[in-house]
Amino acid sequence: MAAKSSLFKVILLGDGGVGKSSLMNRYVTNKFDTHLFHTIGVEFLNKDLEVDGHFVTMQIWDTAGQERFRSLRTPFYRGSDCCLLTFSVDDSQSFQNIGNWKKEFMYYADVKEPESFPFVVLGNKLDVAERQVSLEEAQTWCRENGNHPYFETSAKDSTNVAVAFEEAVRRVLATEDRTDHLIHTDTVNLHRKPKSNSSCC
Numbered sequence: 001m002a003a004k005s006s007l008f009k010v011i012l013l014g015d016g017g018v019g020k021s022s023l024m025n026r027y028v029t030n031k032f033d034t035h036l037f038h039t040i041g042v043e044f045l046n047k048d049l050e051v052d053g054h055f056v057t058m059q060i061w062d063t064a065g066q067e068r069f070r071s072l073r074t075p076f077y078r079g080s081d082c083c084l085l086t087f088s089v090d091d092s093q094s095f096q097n098i099g100n101w102k103k104e105f106m107y108y109a110d111v112k113e114p115e116s117f118p119f120v121v122l123g124n125k126l127d128v129a130e131r132q133v134s135l136e137e138a139q140t141w142c143r144e145n146g147n148h149p150y151f152e153t154s155a156k157d158s159t160n161v162a163v164a165f166e167e168a169v170r171r172v173l174a175t176e177d178r179t180d181h182l183i184h185t186d187t188v189n190l191h192r193k194p195k196s197n198s199s200c201c
C-alpha cells in the first residue's frame with residue numbers, strides 16, 4: 001500500500017552547462033552520465049523521500065535545452081515550491097547570472113511573496129581544481145540577496161547533493177501548509193513530457 005505523500009515541485013535554474021541535469025540525475029538515479037536524459041528529453045524526475053518525518057515526492061524539473069525552453073518559461077516555472085539557483089564554481093559568469101535567473105523566475109512564476117519564497121543556491125562542480133568563485137563570495141551573495149542557504153556540490157562525486165535537495169524540502173515545509181498537495185505514490189519515476197509540447201518552439 002502506497003504511503004501518503006506531499007508533492008513538491010522543485011525547479012533547477014542556471015546557465016547551460018553548470019550541471020543541472022547531472023545534479024538531478026545524481027540525486028534521483030545515483031548516476032552521473034546524463035547522456036540518456038539529453039537524448040530522450042527528460043524534463044522532470046520524481047523522487048520519494050522522508051524529511052524530518054514528512055513523506056514527500058519531489059518533482060524535480062530541469063531546464064535542459066535552453067532555446068526551446070525559453071518560450072515555455074511560464075508553464076515550467078508556475079507552481080514551483082522551491083527554486084534551486086545553480087552555478088558552477090569554476091565559471092564566474094554562471095555565478096554572476098544567478099541574480100538574473102532569480103529575477104526571471106520571480107517574474108514568470110508570478111511569485112507573490114518573494115521575501116518568503118524558498119530559494120536554495122548550489123555552487124556545483126566542487127571537484128574541479130580551478131575555482132573562479134570563492135566560498136566567501138557565494139556566501140556573501142546568498143546572505144545579501146535573501147539569506148538563501150548555500151551548498152557546494154559535485155554531481156560527479158555526489159558531494160552534498162542529497163543534503164541540498166533535502167534542505168529544499170525543509171525550506172518548503174517551513175513556509176507552507178502542504179496538506180493541499182496530498183497524493184499517493186511509492187515509486188521513483190522517469191517522466192517525459194508529451195511530444196506535442198516539444199514541437200511548439
Ligand code: GDP
Pocket residue numbers: 014015016017018019020021022023034064124125126127128153154155156157
Ligand atoms: P546543464 O546544462 O546545466 O544541465 O549541465 P549538465 O548536467 O549537462 O552538465 C554539463 C557538463 O558538466 C557535462 O559534461 C557534465 O558531465 C559536467 N558536470 C556536471 N556536473 C559536474 C560536476 O559536479 N563536476 C564535474 N567535474 N563536471 C560536471
